[in-house]
Amino acid sequence: MNGSKIPATVITGFLGAGKTTLIRHMLANAKGKRIALIINEFGDLGVDGDVLKGCGDEVCSEDDIVELTNGCICCTVADDFIPTMEKLLARANRPDHIVIETSGLALPQPLVAAFNWPGIKTQVTVDGVITVVDSAAVAAGRFADDHDKLDAQRLADEGLDHDSPLEELFEDQLMAADLIILNKTDLISAADLTGVRDGILAHLTRRPVFIEARQGEVAPEVLLGLGIGTEDDIANRKSHHELHHADGHEHDHDEFESFVVNLGPVSDVAAFTEGLKALIVSHDILRLKGFADIAGKPMRMVVQAVGARIDTHFDRPWAAGEARGTRLVVIGLHDIEEAAIRETLTGLAG
Template sequence: MASTTTHQGKIPATVITGFLGAGKTTMIRNLLTNAGGRRIALIINEFGDLGVDGEVLKGCGAEACTEDDIIELTNGCICCTVADDFIPTMTKLLERENRPDHIIIETSGLALPQPLVAAFNWPDIRTQVTVDGVVTVVDSAAVAAGRFADDHDKVDAARAEDDTLDHESPIEELFEDQLTAADLIVLNKTDLIDADGVAAVRAEVASRTHRKPAMIEAKNGDVAASVLLGLGVGTEGDIANRKSHHEMEHEAGEEHDHDEFDSFIIELGPIADPNAFVARLKAVIAAHDVLRLKGFADVPGKPMRLLIQGVGQRIDQYFDRPWAAGEARGTRLVVIGLHDMDEAAVRAAIAAAV
């Protein structure tokens, strides 16, 4: 069996981060099916408690990572629950008799990687595990569409009248924080834009961090395991050079939270016409500026559940696995947006879309 254990005898861990819908889960699913004999443990953190990403990965049937090797943390953003969730999870994982060859951690799309990487310096962990590298996945199409860039001229004009206005949006800051933490940046979904668009995205991403991590392009999250694993960086030793906006705010005495974002789960009945439902969902997303929508749907007459993944106006749908024996069929979606999202209005609009 191939192993990526470091020469110090430590288990390598890869942190995979990136904003909502960048393609992290798809990339990990591809990785697990081409793991080269490595036994991989996977820790997944999601914003919201439906656990869609874990369900997707549990259904991939990869020998490298069985259901017992997949650990879900749904109690909040991992960057805020390191002591309560991540450290105990890592401790239990390291106490297993059959320890993994490699650990992969998929952060929430709203997580700051820096506090998580810093946690690998905890005494009980640093002697046994090292951060092989931080991989930041970027939705190239979203960057090309200006999703992470405010109109700074407009903001500057507004600030001239009101000095209390922030220059950057919460989304923009988080995007930059995730890039700043990276050892490798994956420009995903490049098939959705042309060559000039890819070049512009590459330049835009490079301008958002003072560091110069390696940058590669990908389609459908298809990146070789040999590229993602074995970076050998030991990122926990360099965390001081990767400070986030929030860490700098902490130094100034400000507190960090995720009040900028909200999420909720909506449960619906069967979806008789999935294509019509998805078309109506796009209208709801546009009207209410929903950042992310994902979940599963029950389509009458179909033995499999329908996976729905929405990022902005792009919504993917496919039947991912059969409904299990005794499993309650139903439609459940996680909706994520900014804190001023009108939850009641969004719920009503989605219910009306069925």
């Protein structure tokens, strides 16, 4: 039965784990497979969608990319995700495979359950849920369940404790996984990587497959074609919310805030990058991403930051007639000092 259905892969993972990089590599090596992308961007600016549209490959044409920017996909299944799926399935040129990149804040379980929706279940099956893990961040204890490390985090950030939604969310994404990508392995030692793997296994009752990766480089034939049919196994992947909050109340993400900062051209790339690092540390920014207009350069610069680690690269030339500018999405906890961050970013652009 599943052989007649379109396979769909759900790619989840915490902020900055490398989901977009993984998908870009997948598209660049798709070998003619027509892949439709549904991207759930957290924030008001579709950064990831624009990055993917810049790949220039026939398998990621603009018609095959849909962005859901109305909030966490697990909270808008009926209003947002289901209509998007129905629209994709109504197309004459239906995709060979559907890939869904969730927001870093999404619970995978409600999304997978949505594939049992009438009209969806008969046409699409969940090929598998892939959770991308920032191995370096986990090795550093940022999302570990070790109480000593959590106590250290509490000293650094009063918004986090052992019951932090961040911790629960990370575990929920692991619990839903059929395949776990331990990404950024080049940033940690073999011993630390073993510790990351053992720490993850200690929280799981199921035994998903692990794959080690650096810079999201995993062959598409490994990621696609798992044939799991995850929607039929959703009862074995309950989230913390389902286990501990079975009172009918919807979960929310009020502990997070995001905002977009629009700036002019950046005059000094090195100073701008160093300034971003200092800003992220001083305001405990969880994630910063976007594009920068570098004065005198014909190409736009992509900015991706997780903690104090910042990656920048030029992805494509500015298009003829395209308005140049610097646009950054800032994601942090609810008490983030937006005004101060905006002021500092404005100064950094110069």
